[in-house]
Amino acid sequence: MSEAEFACIDCGENYPPNLPRWRCGCGGPLEVEPNAVFTRESLASRPTTLWRYREAIPIQDDSNIVTMDEGMTPLVSIAHSGMEILCKLDFLFPTGSFKDRGATVLMSKMKEWGLAQVLMDSSGNAAAAVAAYAARAGIECDIYAPASTSQAKCAQITAYGARLHKIPGPRAASTAVAMEAAKERFYASHFWNPWFNHGTKTWAFEVWEQLGFTAPNAVVAPTGHGSALLGAYLGFSELLRAGYISELPKIFAAQAARCAPMVQMWEENLEAVPEITPEETIAEGISIAAPVRWKQMIEAVRESGGCFISVEDETIPPLLREFGAKGVLMEPTSAVAFAAAGLLREQGKISQSESVVVPVTGHGLKAADKLEKLMSV
Ligand SMILES: *Cc1c(COP(=O)(O)O)cnc(C)c1O
Numbered sequence: 001m002s003e004a005e006f007a008c009i010d011c012g013e014n015y016p017p018n019l020p021r022w023r024c025g026c027g028g029p030l031e032v033e034p035n036a037v038f039t040r041e042s043l044a045s046r047p048t049t050l051w052r053y054r055e056a057i058p059i060q061d062d063s064n065i066v067t068m069d070e071g072m073t074p075l076v077s078i079a080h081s082g083m084e085i086l087c088k089l090d091f092l093f094p095t096g097s098f099k100d101r102g103a104t105v106l107m108s109k110m111k112e113w114g115l116a117q118v119l120m121d122s123s124g125n126a127a128a129a130v131a132a133y134a135a136r137a138g139i140e141c142d143i144y145a146p147a148s149t150s151q152a153k154c155a156q157i158t159a160y161g162a163r164l165h166k167i168p169g170p171r172a173a174s175t176a177v178a179m180e181a182a183k184e185r186f187y188a189s190h191f192w193n194p195w196f197n198h199g200t201k202t203w204a205f206e207v208w209e210q211l212g213f214t215a216p217n218a219v220v221a222p223t224g225h226g227s228a229l230l231g232a233y234l235g236f237s238e239l240l241r242a243g244y245i246s247e248l249p250k251i252f253a254a255q256a257a258r259c260a261p262m263v264q265m266w267e268e269n270l271e272a273v274p275e276i277t278p279e280e281t282i283a284e285g286i287s288i289a290a291p292v293r294w295k296q297m298i299e300a301v302r303e304s305g306g307c308f309i310s311v312e313d314e315t316i317p318p319l320l321r322e323f324g325a326k327g328v329l330m331e332p333t334s335a336v337a338f339a340a341a342g343l344l345r346e347q348g349k350i351s352q353s354e355s356v357v358v359p360v361t362g363h364g365l366k367a368a369d370k371l372e373k374l375m376s377v
């Protein structure tokens, strides 16, 4: 594989992609730019895992790939709010969330960098994914997660052999403790390290194949740090640049109203992430007060003609029941994007005739304790 470009999105400083680094010297986030693309013809003969898009995934050497043959999740149609939503069943991954798309690539890069120990912070799903792939790579892993994280996710992280540190306070407290610990060990953060989103982008490639090599009109992604959102943008942008689609889908970013800094930024045209005090939300997976890649998120949504939109917590339990009764049990965080799709349809931002894809990002069983309360069983 030819080397990828590895550079800061704030100051443009370039770094060699073969040396471990998670942030620019200026403090800005880094981005990685693969300089290859797969051909449509080559895909037919490849295994149906996300590594079929090999040329687009910026890992140098095949021998470093850490995989469980994940990917190519089903795309099923479900009626909701007077439209047919194409649901990308991205909870069908080894760890039960779409974060495995990012973790397989991120941990491959960690292996390529020869790291023996890493640490990261997460509200649960990214941690479970990184813990599982770290185990597979033989890399020791420390996880910092909010004490309020669903018990099922905590058990899962521990079962993969990672050391779990439960941090009291809001989600941001876990990040602060992890960044301090990162002075000693490599910080395998899924939002600081750009390799992660070059895994999540494969959901766009799969949708493109599943729709007969076309893009949908719109996608709606539940959004905190933006790994599903930016994955969609990176994936569809690469397809556009290669001439494989003629237009980006409108990319809509859905946040929980109780923690919606990006919605505020968008609506008030702010130049910096506002200081907010997040309220506790049932959408634990996207409760992010200070997203790192806000610039990229705004650009993605603006360029595609989408918008940021918030959803009240109260709309989530009925939605979980509605989709459950149609055979799809998702975790509360995932429901935010479906509720948003309904609102966007009502507001006319998605029309009747448009195709819309929404990823089901996490399995309902991931939040079994919370579901138990919601379903009052
Ligand atoms: C991580 C996650 C998301 C997206 O979160 P980002 O912080 O935007 O990357 C969405 N749904 C679930 C269930 C998640 O775990």
Ligand SMILES: [Zn+2]
Pocket: 008, 009, 010, 011, 012, 013, 024, 025, 026, 027, 028
């Ligand atoms: Zn920089």
